[in-house]
Amino acid sequence: MTRTGSATSDDPAATPGTPTGPDAGKGSAPAPGSAPAPGSASGIRFDHVTVSYGATTVLDALDLTVEPGEVMALLGPSGSGKTTALRAVAGFVTPAAGRVLIGGRDVTGLPPYKRGIGMVVQQYALFPHLRVEQNVAFGLRANRTPRAEVGPRVAAALEMTGMADYARRYPRELSGGQQQRVAIARALAIRPGVLLLDEPLSALDAQLRSGMLAELARLHRELPDVSILYVTHDQIEALTLADRIAVLDQARLQDCGTPHELYRTPRTAFTAGFVGSANLLRVRAEGHGVFRLGTAALRVAEHPGVPGPAPGAEATMCLRPHVLRQLASEDAPDATPGTGGYPDTDPGIGPAGEVNVLHGTVTGVQWRGHTHRLLVEAYGHELRADVGDLRQPPAVGARIALAFDPQDAVLLPGGLTAGAADGRTAPAAGGAGDGVG
Amino acid sequence: MLVHSRAGRIAAWVVFFVLFLPLFALPFLVIVMASFATNWSGAFPSHPTFAHYRAVGGGDSLHALTTSLLTALCASVLALLVGGWAALAAEKLRGGTRKVIDALFVLPVAVPSVVVGLSLLVAFSQPPFLLNGTAKIVILAHTVLVTAFAYQSVGAALARLDPAYEQSAASLGARPAYVLWRVRLPLLLPSLTAAAGLCFALSMGELSATMMLYPPDWMPLPVQIYGATNRGSLFEGAALAVVLMVSTLLVLLVMGRVRTRATYR
Secondary structure, three states, rough: OOOOHHHHHHHHOOOOOOOOOOOOOOOOOOOOOOOOOOOOOOOOEEEEEEEOOOOOEEOOOOOOOOOOOOOOEEEEOOOOOOOOOOOHHHOOOOOOEEEEEEEEOOOOOOOOHHEEEEEEOOOOOOOOOOOOHHHHHHHHHOOOOOOHHHHHHHHHHHHHHHHHHHHHOOHOOOOOHHHHHHHHHHHHHHOOOOEEEOOOOOOOOOOOHHHHHHHHHHHHHHHOOOEEEEEEOOHHHHHOOOOEEEEEEOOOOOOEEEEHHHHHHOOOOOOHHHHHEEEEEEEEEEEEOOEEEEEEEEEEOOOOOOOOOOOOEEEEEEEEEOEEEEOOHHHHHOOOOOOOOOOOOOOOOOOOOOOEEEEEEEEEEEEOOOEEEEEEEEEEEEEEEEOOOOOOOOOOOOOEEEEEOHHHHHEEEEOOOOOOOOOOOOOOOOOOOOOOO | OOOOHHHHHHHHHHHHHHHHHHHHHHHHHHHHHOOOEEEEOOOOOOOOOOOOHHOOOOOHHHHHHHHHHHHHHHHHHHHHHHHHHHHHHHHOOOHHHHHHHHHHHHHHHOOOOOHHHHHHHHOOOOOOOOOOHHHHHHHHHHHHHHHHHHHHHHHHHHHHHHHHHHHHHHHOOHHHHHHHHHHHHHHHHHHHHHHHHHHHHHHHHHHHHHHHHHOOOOHHHHHHHHHHHHHHHHHHHHHHHHHHHHHHHHHHHHHHHHHHOOOOO
């Protein structure tokens, strides 16, 4: 499978007479109010969409815009409403309130078959009684595409997903990953302006999953006009693939931003905990970028022009497990329990230049191949620290010292139950380690 | 296999045969033996003969067989259409309405079939609905009786059908009728043929309602078996029963082959 961008440019040529190839309308939104031509760019807009089952609200006034050609991941735990949001776009649930717009067209009252979407679900749902090519042709036949066009478009869709050699097979004769490719080809064959992916990779094993993730990214490069709504509970998939991520929890939109924004500067404690599983510590501001956690005083990089929390205010400090590193015991500036950290007035620098030292007791050690995850009980919190593969990991019950750099901590105003705050508390730490995930 | 030990498995088989053979298999064997017998006064029948088969091979019995086959075919096709359609229509119903519809379709099975026969006789003996004395009333009675099974088996199959198929089809732009025709019915085909087989077998053996309704020129095989045994020709009746049994099994076997080819999963 050495596919390049040629598949997109071959496609219209193979089907003469097609008014709109996948490249038509590239970079331009459809005229407002007009139904989008197949294959042209069309975004999705949730306008205060609320979905309820009886007394339970499963999606609460969602406002979200997916720009044309954008990949938007809906990320959240199960029951967060992310799948419901996708099904509202597809037309399988009817919002109790609000509107869903596709390409500027209000589709709230339209049945699914009039919406012009492609959809791929977790269990593929390939039609078992049809061959691969018939599956892919299904949408074209249902839409009464001229007979002469069906063949080339099926071939192009199978080619794009690398399944051209399996056209005559039945779905049951394919592996899970191959079935997934056919399902994607089937959805792409109708040239939808919007592609809905509902946990498309969760039925695949880990190795196939990362392969398919790269495939999806490549497909999106080849079809830059297709807006993709990608529902997942897996933050790696969201961080890898999405232009922006919308984080949902308990039927509400918690946060929305680029993967970088969400990872570096989460706006809510939920986002911080869910994306990158940050340690969330309840701290008290002491002014000048110094925060108190129990007996420890911790320093966080201050950003000029951004006022920190007022002294005495409660705040939540987010520390990713991988920003914590273990100090050799002799490096720890003060290993005596109860007096750890710095004097209140002077943050100070440790003997080896360390700042922000946390002392704690190891409660668990998990070896993960390339890292050791240490579970450390410190100041009433259970900290997770991912430290490099250790020759001699600390024993459970040992006292150790962990440290982090001031610019690696993110502060959220308020306690741990903080909801969505206004604005970001700190701008993205510029250039501080671009590797995400 | 729930029984793991060898001895346990042998014991299970022994119990199975001791219970199964006398109850299910041997009575059929007795019928077959009787159909070849001239006389049965000892433990086994004596003087094997084909005379009964020759006797029933004449015009009347052949006519009765085709009558039965035609009735069962019409009744099961009609039942499948009506019951299947009703099951598809009732699928989206919830709560009380669904319960009422379900009960309505079970009604002909719940009441004794003699009552069904009598009610149809009373209902369709006056113009403008004068069906009494025609083949139609027999077919109608059979259809009413077996539709319940078609409705229930198609309904059960629909409940098991993964909604992801029809939703995927709809998202690809397929209208509901197209989805029904190209996706749901093909996926339901195994259940539909199973339901058809059940309806056919039930109709082939229906006696009590038929007895009240059949016109002289539309006498199904079970009625003739009953007539033969009633006038004392036990062995001739047995021969007719064997014909009924074999022809029903043959039709079911053919339908079973259709079913296996239509099984996709």
